[in-house]
Amino acid sequence: MRAAGPGCVINWNGEPLQVSAGESVAAALFRAGHLQLAATRKRHRPLGLSGSFIQGVLGDVDGIPNARLDQVTVRDGMHVARQNTWPSSHFDLLKLLRLVPARLVRGGFEHTRLMPSGTRRYLVWERLLAFLAGEGTLSPVPAAPAVVAGRRIDCDLLVIGGGPEGIGTANAAAHAGRDVVLVTRGSAPARFARLMGITETALDSRVTLLTAHEACAIYRQGHLVLAAPGDGGPAVAIGSNEIVLATGKHSLPPLVRGNTLPGVMDAATALALAAGGAACLGRVVVVGTETREAIAARLHSLGAAVAEIRAVAELKAIKGWNRVTGAVFEHAVPCQTVVHAGPWRSDPNLSFQASGDGLLRLSADALPAHVRMVGSAAAPDERIHWPGKHALDADVCPCMDVSAREIADLLRAGVTHVEEIKRQTSAGMGPCQGFPCWELMAAVIENAAGAPLADRPSHRGPRRAITVAQAAGLSGLVDPLK
Amino acid sequence: MQSNHSIVIIGGGIQGLSIAFNLARLGVRDVRVLDAGYFQGGASGRNGTLIRGGFGSPEWTGFFAHSNRLWAELSATLGENVMFTPRGYLVIAQKAETLARLDGMRDLHREHGLQSDLLAVRRIKELEPAIDEHAVLGAIYLKGGGAAPHHAAMKGYLAASRRLGARIDYQRPVTAVERSGDRITTVIAGDERIACEKVVIAGGAYSPAIGKLVGAEIPGFPIRIEAMALEPVRPVIRSAIALPDRLCYMHQTARGEIVGGAEVPEKPQVTLNTDICALAATAAAYAEVFPALGALRILRHWAGMLHATADWGPLLGQHPDVGNLWVSAGWSYGFAGAPAAGDLLARAIVTGEVDSRMAPFAVDRFRRNQPVVEGAIVLAPVD
Ligand SMILES: Cc1cc2nc3c(=O)[nH]c(=O)nc-3n(C[C@H](O)[C@H](O)[C@H](O)COP(=O)(O)OP(=O)(O)OC[C@H]3O[C@@H](n4cnc5c(N)ncnc54)[C@H](O)[C@@H]3O)c2cc1C
Secondary structure, eight states, X not given: OOOOTTXXXXXXXXXXXXXXXXXXXXXXXXXTTXXXXXXXXXXXOEEOOOSSOGGGGEXXXXXXXXXXXXXXXXXXXXXXXXXXXXXXXXXXXXXXXGGSOGGGGTTGGGOOOSSOBTBHHHHHHHHHHHHHHOOBOOOSSOSSOSOOOOEEEEEEEEEEOOSHHHHHHHHHHHHXXXXXXXXXXXXXTTHHXXXXXXXXXXXXXXXXXXXXXXXXXXXXXXXXXXXXXTTSOOOEEEEEEEEEEOOXXXXXXXXXXXXXXXXXXXXXXHHHHHHTOGGGGOEEEEEESTTHHHHHHHHHHTTOEEEXXXXXXXXXXXXXSSSXXXXXXXXXXXXXXXXXXXXXXXXXXHHHHHXXXXXXXXXXXXXXXXXEXXXXXXXXXXXXXXXXXXXXXXXXXXXXXXXXXHHHHHHHTTOOOXXXXXXXXXXXXXXXXXXXXHHHHHHHHHHHHTSOOOXXXXXXXXXXXXXXXXXXXXXXXXXXXX | OEEEEEEEEEOOSHHHHHHHHHHXXXXXXXXXXXXXXXXXXXXXXXXXXXXXXXOSSHHHHHHHHHHHHHHHTHHHHHTSOOOOBOOOEEEEEOSHHHHHHHHTHHHHXXXXXXXXXXXXXXXXXXXOTTSOTTSOOEEEEETTOEEOOHHHHHHHHHHHHHHTXXXXXXXXXXXXXXXXXXXXXXXXXXXXXXXXEEEEXXXXXXXXXXXXXXXXXXXXXXXXXXXXXXOOBSSOOOSEEEEGGGTEEEEEOTTSOEXXXXXXXXXXXXXXXXXXXXXXXXXXXXXHHOGXXXXXXXXXXXXEXXXXXXXXXXXXXXXXXXXXXXXXXXXXXXXXXXXHHHHHHHHHHHHOOOOTTTGGGOTTTTTTTOOOOOOOOOOOOOO
């Protein structure tokens, strides 16, 4: 079959599908009406493109499992399939697992009560567990090179984040004659600003630009940064005298029932979808903090049918079974999309690693003098609204099916340490590695304790931004500590 | 605040908990465990969770074979599911001299009642279809070895010990001890004074420092080692695996993640921060032996601290200088060894009899110039 017009044909779960070209697989599938791209790990509830939870955009692309569908561009003839299905991605019986009551699967895959070890039967049971837990299927025959040679860059200033603030900082330093590298996750700098209709400042040509690279870990008290491109190309070890974190803020999903249904998305994701044609969003409800009006106005100007704009504090639940069908305030508003524009919070991963220290546990400290945050990343985080009892049905970590209720119950049972809650629930141990789930987890703990909580489990890199092949290629580029 | 406990254990990692459980089983019901950090915060919550009975020396093999057997029945013993799977443990040789060393181990393992076999490359490939048969020369296969998720094992020990009356507190560091002559009389933890008859140091990497607090020399020093987890996939690696030539170990967990690490020769670091070198070395080892793993992504990378001794063997038994002080420290394979250490040390504490399987690891062996020579462990040499 050939693509007609500006589209192309991909294979989705074994069926040909005509999609629009030029955007990510996740966006193209969304536009084609396929919202459920993945599922939660234990109960197989539907997840999709959200901008918040990576689990929702992991799929099998041409036989390679766990590809990020929001980062892979559609190609004519590519095979994309839902993973963690059985017997097939087309006919999936595992989705019946969502009928299992949530309390039966509490505690992650490491705390089974059902069959004690020590018996032969347990060996079989454990393999079944690993099968159920295992997400994608890796072919034992290598499909890609096992080692991709990496590279080493040393510079005077490393700017992480390609928004207007990062560009401004990089330009000023380049102007002053410094040797500057800028790393951005986007395919081009200032993506979000452009979506908001803000004219971008061009990046000084003297700045070394690494696009589509994620800076995913910081080592050696903030002197060494690991970055890797999403396409499997060479990973980069970057040594720098000074580091600027211009990583911005992210909107967090509301803490209400249905907060991870396909159709719930952050402002940036909604704007990107709307920019390619807003019809796919259907009726849109925007909830958020102060920025909600501006985001809603921009969505409207891109053609989106914005039905309601509300403070996130007014939201009581999001309705839907396989996708969003409504937002519940004092009464229900039917809609297909819920966009959240706030609360906005920083992803603490990199700053934690630049400052974390301690022998009994790592905890974040003041940033070392040569690492600083600029722009919105440096602004205070907005508080996560606690909507009373409605919060208990919310997902905190959808990947591991951890609800606010599971955490509240643990707190009541006396398990109060963030590291312990993480280990007993597995919250934050999926592909996002703690952001945004630990922010939501902290909100649950804050509510129970009645006091703010700055404590988080330790943020560990490289949170799936780098493959084994890319990491293997770093051998020899960094000398061991002597 | 004043309290009385017949035995105080300093450190609530898997060693401290196993000792507490075994003491309680022998009838010592008022055991107190004090830990400075959070539950599972030490190496016991950060390790590779691999368990095997067979090593290169009779001393290690005698001890760990006992421990491996205890692991197999541990769920029943504790009444809690520790999720141990005897999935089989492969020690794989990539160099000829390593293969020769493994060759000599099989008979030793069998003498200690272990099912141990030398596997040719073809058999390894049958067991592990993802392996690159050109990267390996042969292996020793310990059929009863395997892994147990540390979350489950730690939770099991904690719950079972508490049921038998042990009082276990986390985030309660021991800050001082009082002695009268060569005996400890009181352990002090913040504002609490605990009068006790015996003290056990099971402080992991912190044991030498705790020794200083007590005024008792505990040889060795802390050292960081690192591990990482790959994103989950359906089962592709069946066994627990050690690659001594790459100083690497790995297995696939019940959650589908491939967890393991490789050591790099570096100056011993005292930190829980990680470094790029270990990440790269682990990935390079995987890529060499299991090239299919090259496509998988690395979820997280972490470090834990060990207490290194001159021969990498544990320090297990009574302290030579302080009359009522006992030690279980210096562990590098302290997860695998925990059931046996708890069993044998608790018996020694209660009955005074030192089992022959723990005797070689006596705390004063370096003073007596009798280190235990063990060549089949996966640890980077330090000088
Ligand atoms: C990355 C890594 C991989 C490993 N892989 C394996 C493996 O595959 N198989 C294996 O068998 N072993 C492995 N090990 C080793 C194993 O984890 C350890 O040997 C074992 O956990 C040691 O247990 P422990 O109870 O002695 O120490 P820990 O678990 O470290 O416990 C010591 C405790 O002492 C506490 N403490 C410290 N100071 C004080 C104080 N002043 N007062 C009170 N408490 C104090 C600490 O808080 C800590 O909880 C690995 C270790 C690491 C780091």
